[in-house]
Amino acid sequence: MTLVVSEEVREAVHARRAVVALESTIIAHGLPRPRNMQVALELEEAVRRQGAVPATIAVLDGRPRVGLDEGQLERVANEDGIRKLGHRDLPLAVATGASGATTVSATALLAALAGIRVFATGGLGGVHRRWTVTQDESADLGLLARTRITVVCAGVKSILDVPATLQRLETLGVAVAGYATDRFPGFCLADSGHPVDWTLDSPRQVADVMRAQDALGGPELALVVANPVPETEQLDPALHARVLADALRSCEAEGVTGQAVTPFLLDYLVRHTEGASLSANLAAVRGNVRLAARIAVAWAGA
Known part of the structure; x- marks a missing residue:
């Protein structure tokens, strides 16, 4: 290639x-x-x-x-x-x-x-709901378990099974740290309802972890830096919960399966929140990009 x-x-x-x-x-x-x-x-x-x-x-x-x-x-x-x-x-x-x-x-x-070494995105893929039936898991997780890169994201997409995704990342050995938070964000939500074990408070501290990864050697694992969307720009949690529940019922009723599930649910959220979920997602992406650039500067200056 x-x-x-x-x-x-x-x-x-x-x-x-x-x-x-x-x-x-x-x-x-x-x-x-x-x-x-x-x-x-x-x-x-x-x-x-x-x-x-x-x-x-x-x-x-x-x-x-x-x-x-x-x-x-x-x-x-x-x-x-x-x-x-x-x-x-x-x-x-x-x-x-x-x-x-x-x-x-x-x-x-x-x-x-x-x-x-530094990559900014919106939200990671992860373990899908009803995984025990569908065995549907994003390829993101396996790739991060064998690639030495720091990913700045707003957690995982809120339509996924968040606790199962966190457990899967732990099993794969991928380190997850909240940025200035001890809560794991849910992409368009500042808090998915689940904690993280580690909190990093500055780009310099993230760069220190990256250096420690290299010094320790071992498997080529990613570092996930979970950066929450500001609460003032997140999707209203009550609206999110209501619309997502409706979206999941519609998805099952229409027989949507496999790779079509994620775009179906995300599109449903956009339409039934009148674009509010998209605005929150973009706010998350912008924040992740700014933070990733600051981390890259700290890493380059190490």
Whole structure:
């Protein structure tokens, strides 16, 4: 697989300057046009304002790209037929010359291959509800159990089985720390209702943990930094609970299964909260991007 790293990103990695990886699924599949392109540029600019280099990642015409120019971002945002690619899809996309936006697992893998240590996303995938029946678990978790990267996220998507996801991360050996909180966030909620064992209070402290990972050696495991959306910008918890319960009933009634479950539930939340869940999600992503850039600066200055 030929990895194409932009000149700006390549030079920054070589010089050990701060770089933040950004996924492209939110651009291609998470937002309507033309807002998706506006958000893509906004997130890259947010990284730059904190003193780091953004590296948005996607696959275009079978070539995995780490760092996109504006024209390439436009393709991801506006081109029909852009696929959604997990890490398992990368060899297929490369071999067939396909174009696709990268999910958490594919972005983390390509970022690590390019020498990038910090990655910002919205919410992780995880263990789905009714796992004992469906055996449905996001590929994100397994990939993080074998990739040395720091992922700044707002917890996991609230439509998932949060306690089961936390247990699975523990079983896999992936470290999870709350950022300035002892509660695990629920993406569009500041608190999923579950605690975390560790709290980190500054970008420098996160960078210290990253250095300790390297000094200790051992398995190539990720570090998950769970950064809650501000309570003033979260989705109203009562509204979330009511709409999610309705969404789960509708999902079962319509026989939605497998990979179709997550987009069905997320779309239901957006429509039945009149866009409030999307606004909360974007607030979470923006906060994660800013924090990731500050962590990358602290890591580069170590």
